[in-house]
Amino acid sequence: MNRSLRHAFDAEEVMAYLDGELEPTRAAALAGHLEHCAECQSLAKELRLVSGRMLNFEIEPAPANLGPAVLAENAANRAEMTKAAGSGWSGASRWWELVATRKVWAFGAAFAMVLVVAGVASISELGRLRNPPTELAATDSREPAPASTYKSWLSDESKSQLQSRETYTQQRERSALSSSLAISQPMVAPTPPPPTSGGELAAPESVGPMIVQTASLSIVAKNYDEANAAVQKLVAARGGYIEKLDAQAQSGDSRSLSVALRVPAKELEGLLVDLRKLGHVEEESKSNEEVSAEYVDLQARLKVAQATERRLVELLGARTGRLEDVLDVERELARVRAEVESMQGQSALMLHRVSYATVQVELSEEYHQKLQSQSSMGTKLRNALLAGVQNLLDAIVALLIFVLNYGLSILFWLALFITPVWLIWRRLRARQLAKSGSSFQTT
Amino acid sequence: MNTDEQLILAFQTGSRESFAELFERYREPVYRFFRRRIDHAARAEELAQECFLAVLRNSARYEPRSTFRSYLYGVAMHMVYAERRKAGREVSENEKLDRRVDGAGGAVTTDAGIWVRGALEQLGSDEREILMLREYEQLSYEEIGALMRLPVNTVRSRLFRARMALKEQLVPAKDGD
Numbered sequence: 001m002n003r004s005l006r007h008a009f010d011a012e013e014v015m016a017y018l019d020g021e022l023e024p025t026r027a028a029a030l031a032g033h034l035e036h037c038a039e040c041q042s043l044a045k046e047l048r049l050v051s052g053r054m055l056n057f058e059i060e061p062a063p064a065n066l067g068p069a070v071l072a073e074n075a076a077n078r079a080e081m082t083k084a085a086g087s088g089w090s091g092a093s094r095w096w097e098l099v100a101t102r103k104v105w106a107f108g109a110a111f112a113m114v115l116v117v118a119g120v121a122s123i124s125e126l127g128r129l130r131n132p133p134t135e136l137a138a139t140d141s142r143e144p145a146p147a148s149t150y151k152s153w154l155s156d157e158s159k160s161q162l163q164s165r166e167t168y169t170q171q172r173e174r175s176a177l178s179s180s181l182a183i184s185q186p187m188v189a190p191t192p193p194p195p196t197s198g199g200e201l202a203a204p205e206s207v208g209p210m211i212v213q214t215a216s217l218s219i220v221a222k223n224y225d226e227a228n229a230a231v232q233k234l235v236a237a238r239g240g241y242i243e244k245l246d247a248q249a250q251s252g253d254s255r256s257l258s259v260a261l262r263v264p265a266k267e268l269e270g271l272l273v274d275l276r277k278l279g280h281v282e283e284e285s286k287s288n289e290e291v292s293a294e295y296v297d298l299q300a301r302l303k304v305a306q307a308t309e310r311r312l313v314e315l316l317g318a319r320t321g322r323l324e325d326v327l328d329v330e331r332e333l334a335r336v337r338a339e340v341e342s343m344q345g346q347s348a349l350m351l352h353r354v355s356y357a358t359v360q361v362e363l364s365e366e367y368h369q370k371l372q373s374q375s376s377m378g379t380k381l382r383n384a385l386l387a388g389v390q391n392l393l394d395a396i397v398a399l400l401i402f403v404l405n406y407g408l409s410i411l412f413w414l415a416l417f418i419t420p421v422w423l424i425w426r427r428l429r430a431r432q433l434a435k436s437g438s439s440f441q442t443t
Numbered sequence: 444m445n446t447d448e449q450l451i452l453a454f455q456t457g458s459r460e461s462f463a464e465l466f467e468r469y470r471e472p473v474y475r476f477f478r479r480r481i482d483h484a485a486r487a488e489e490l491a492q493e494c495f496l497a498v499l500r501n502s503a504r505y506e507p508r509s510t511f512r513s514y515l516y517g518v519a520m521h522m523v524y525a526e527r528r529k530a531g532r533e534v535s536e537n538e539k540l541d542r543r544v545d546g547a548g549g550a551v552t553t554d555a556g557i558w559v560r561g562a563l564e565q566l567g568s569d570e571r572e573i574l575m576l577r578e579y580e581q582l583s584y585e586e587i588g589a590l591m592r593l594p595v596n597t598v599r600s601r602l603f604r605a606r607m608a609l610k611e612q613l614v615p616a617k618d619g620d
Contacts, residue, residue: 012599019584021583053559062470
């Protein structure tokens with residue numbers, strides 16, 4: 001049946017007309033059409049028949065006890081109506097159950113995330129602790145004890161001296177912020193040192209700035225052996241010494257030499273000039289670090305510590321008291337002496353760094369194409385195949401090691417993550433299925 | 444006579460009588476709505492009561508953008524879905540209407556009623572719901588569309604399909620043309 005060819009109205013419009021859903025003008029036209037169109041009349045009749053038959057699905061009257069509870073609630077406290085979904089309504093309860101479930105899941109997921117983040121953070125922290133930066137550790141060992149530590153054993157007088165010095169130091173720090181030197185040191189003293197009441201903190205022996213000089217050179221030499229020998233000769237001639245030497249000479253590759261030299265500071269410039277002659281200088285850098293402030297500070301603290309040491313010794317000799325007190329004083333004395341020695345060591349080290357400049361020389365040989373025997377195609381292929389097999393084996397072993405190392409952890413985390421996600425997904429899917437493409441709108 | 448919308452707005456401002464009147468108007472229709480969709484008469488009665496209580500307690504949620512009727516049946520429909528989910532029934536194309544032949548006392552067991560129920564069972568869930576909302580709840584196409592979040596044209600075409608399918612079952616041997 002092709003109604004559209006024979007009728008100005010389609011079947012749905014006839015139905016809409018019967019339902020009172022057709023717009024007035026269209027409805028009027030269709031009413032006129034219906035009067036003389038037998039086919040449309042038949043359709044209308046069928047539709048009415050269906051609607052009529054559907055009414056046979058009758059329902060008994062609502063039970064009498066449906067009303068009272070609702071009306072009682074209505075008559076009850078009006079204020080409650082405006083509250084959010086109240087208790088007692090099971091529909092609302094179910095809704096809240098769903099929300100609560102969502103919240104629980106959200107909380108669970110968030111908790112899992114926190115666990116993972118904490119886990120990763122702790123693992124990386126563990127790794128960091130296992131491999132502490134050696135440079136930092138070395139620095140720490142050289143650093144003086146924190147102020148709070150050594151202050152504790154100072155006499156009141158010394159403390160006052162120290163306090164005045166620290167105050168001075170702070171003032172200096174504020175006024176001399178432009179100096180970027182020695183900022184890494186916890187205690188910075190200026191040059192000259194601050195005047196104190198006892199006059200014990202005298203100026204250091206050295207006059208003028210104390211500078212730690214460091215230079216680095218990267219040289220490419222045509223004749224590696226000659227250059228190598230020349231470096232050692234030059235250093236010896238200028239009264240220096242080799243602190244560290246690292247030579248590399250891999251077969252078929254250029255040789256290289258990495259030397260850390262120490263030469264008297266005044267010989268540095270001369271040495272650099274000589275070194276530049278050894279070959280082509282690819283890179284050169286030089287830095288000067290002023291450590292006057294650190295040195296003065298160290299000296300000042302050393303003097304204070306020595307003064308304290310002397311007083312403790314006097315105290316120990318002149319006074320008598322209980323054994324306990326004597327032991328306390330001795331203990332303090334031992335600590336002070338340890339500090340004094342430590343600071344003396346630092347002082348000597350610093351002087352050495354100032355008086356001997358450090359030169360880092362990277363000497364490498366000019367690259368030559370290595371001579372290679374011309375191997376046949378077959379040999380090349382065979383070698384490639386062997387290398388390939390070796391690579392494959394290495395990869396398999398690496399994979400196995402990885403799986404054995406981390407497999408269990410990965411499984412654990414996956415289980416922790418995927419289980420709740422899967423459960424949530426299943427729940428959402430069930431809900432979507434339940435809606436089955438149809439939903440409703442409450443407003 | 445006040446419209447439903449006037450009554451619910453009056454109730455929002457505190458008129459208890461307005462709600463009582465709304466309840467009287469919809470007591471039977473809402474009960475029938477649940478009774479046609481829920482297996483057990485007692486449960487249908489409970490749900491009808493809960494539906495009114497929900498509307499009563501959440502009256503502030505009603506906004507005059509839609510008719511009160513569609514709002515009320517929206518709440519009712521939501522409860523039906525929730526009930527079906529709770530019962531763990533698979534509500535999909537294959538979902539069957541409640542079989543009430545052996546239902547509680549008072550359930551209709553006439554042959555014609557059984558036939559209609561059986562015929563409705565043959566429809567897809569959307570078509571069946573649209574047809575029932577139209578025939579039993581007397582909702583307009585627009586109200587059904589708003590309730591089921593469907594365009595009016597879709598509602599109309601699905602309603603037509605549902606009616607034609609029902610007609611085929613009514614007179615299977617006879618060609619409609």
